[in-house]
Amino acid sequence: MRHVLSVLLTGVFLAMGVAPGKAEPMTPFVQAAHYGFSGVIAKIQSGVLFVKTEKGLQPRTISPAKADRVGLHEAKVGEPVNLLVDSGNVLIDVSRTDRFFPEHRFIAGMVRYSDPYWSEIQLSTPEGLASYEVDPLAGSKLSVLQEGMPITIELDADNVLVDIHRGR
Structure with a gap:
């Protein structure tokens, strides 16, 4: 308990x-x-x-x-x-341990481009086209993404993609 x-x-x-x-x-x-x-x-x-x-x-x-x-x-x-x-x-x-994890941001959009070398992803969002750097540990998740697929990406405090969630 x-x-x-x-x-x-x-x-x-x-x-x-x-x-x-x-x-x-x-x-x-x-x-x-x-x-x-x-x-x-x-x-x-x-x-x-x-x-x-x-x-x-x-x-x-x-x-x-x-x-x-x-x-x-x-x-x-x-x-x-x-x-x-x-x-x-x-x-x-x-x-x-003297600092807690900085807040992460979530951005929903449609995949427009995912770099085959796992360094960048581009999303089409309601605000327009946006590009984000990809953390190397999250890069392997890019291989299953197809153009036009709806996803939500998770960005760390430095605006680097650290996780991908399918759908919106």
Whole structure:
């Protein structure tokens, strides 16, 4: 019961856009097919951050480009981080534990172009044609998209596509 209450409160904080006041590890939560949990940077090699996660969860790696984009360019071994993965267990976002995940935006539209090398997507939206950079971990989702398909994309705080949802 205590765990359920904790998960519900975390959901309320997320819905309100409120960050927890302390720099404690996150309580695992599920939000719209996303799962959040904490880990600790165990090793840094060639700019890649190797994150050890809670027991039973696979270790994660964070590329130098993603680490720079999310503000972890000066990360240290032993530093705790919060991780957010999608329903396919793909890393969507990462943040320091003293900051909560920045808000993500959702944009609905029709696919006009998806780069075969997974770096860009173009959508036709009610506001017009828009192009977005694609996070390399989300790029594999582009291969199943067809021109004219209605989708909703999820953008991180840097306006980079981190997840795709079919339909509107």
